[in-house]
Amino acid sequence: MNNNTFVHKYIRSLIDKDDICVDMTAGNGNDTLFLSGLSKKVYAFDICEEAIARTEEKIKGCDNVILINDSHANVDIYVHEKVRLFIFNLGYLPNSDSIITTSADSTLAAFKKANELLKENGYIVITFYLKQKGGLDEYYLLSDYINKNRFQITETYRQDKLFSPVTLIIRKISQAH
Numbered sequence: 001m002n003n004n005t006f007v008h009k010y011i012r013s014l015i016d017k018d019d020i021c022v023d024m025t026a027g028n029g030n031d032t033l034f035l036s037g038l039s040k041k042v043y044a045f046d047i048c049e050e051a052i053a054r055t056e057e058k059i060k061g062c063d064n065v066i067l068i069n070d071s072h073a074n075v076d077i078y079v080h081e082k083v084r085l086f087i088f089n090l091g092y093l094p095n096s097d098s099i100i101t102t103s104a105d106s107t108l109a110a111f112k113k114a115n116e117l118l119k120e121n122g123y124i125v126i127t128f129y130l131k132q133k134g135g136l137d138e139y140y141l142l143s144d145y146i147n148k149n150r151f152q153i154t155e156t157y158r159q160d161k162l163f164s165p166v167t168l169i170i171r172k173i174s175q176a177h
């Protein structure tokens with residue numbers, strides 16, 4: 001099972017039709033479309049125009065998606081309600097000439113803002129591509145932050161190959177604990 005299949009399988013049990021979700025890297029729109037079918041509303045970000053166009057095409061007919069052509073590091077400008085689940089599928093747009101890729105610093109900035117908007121016991125699902133340029137840096141920086149703050153990693157998924165992608169399912173620990 002690849003990471004995307006794992007993520008979709010897992011997410012089904014985490015959200016329902018009352019929930020707000022945010023796709024922090026819309027890309028080809030696969031995750032956005034998937035979340036749209038399960039939740040009340042989806043905000044979907046991508047800094048790359050081509051990705052927004054592809055996602056727009058993919059979600060035709062869905063009336064609960066708000067597409068935003070901006071960096072996910074600006075999520076707080078656009079989202080003003082509590083969120084049940086954020087998904088980050090890092091890296092670059094597949095099958096494209098685009099050289100835009102996620103980077104450790106902006107991913108960390110976006111992650112911190114996502115945490116502010118996250119409901120208690122909400123989830124952040126994040127997939128790192130260790131073989132891609134900057135992928136290891138992103139993985140180390142974010143893992144360090146996650147381990148030092150109020151999160152619980154409820155699941156880690158990776159295929160048993162060197163430098164295969166890593167998915168973390170992260171739950172925000174409630175203040176009461």
Ligand SMILES: C[S@@+](CC[C@H](N)C(=O)[O-])C[C@H]1O[C@@H](n2cnc3c(N)ncnc32)[C@H](O)[C@@H]1O
Binds near residue numbers: 100
């Ligand atoms: C692996 S793709 C995402 C795949 C997507 N989730 C799907 O289901 O098809 C990663 C995407 O992150 C986008 N990206 C890179 N930096 C970004 C940023 N700062 N803010 C938002 N999106 C960014 C890229 O343009 C690319 O489309």
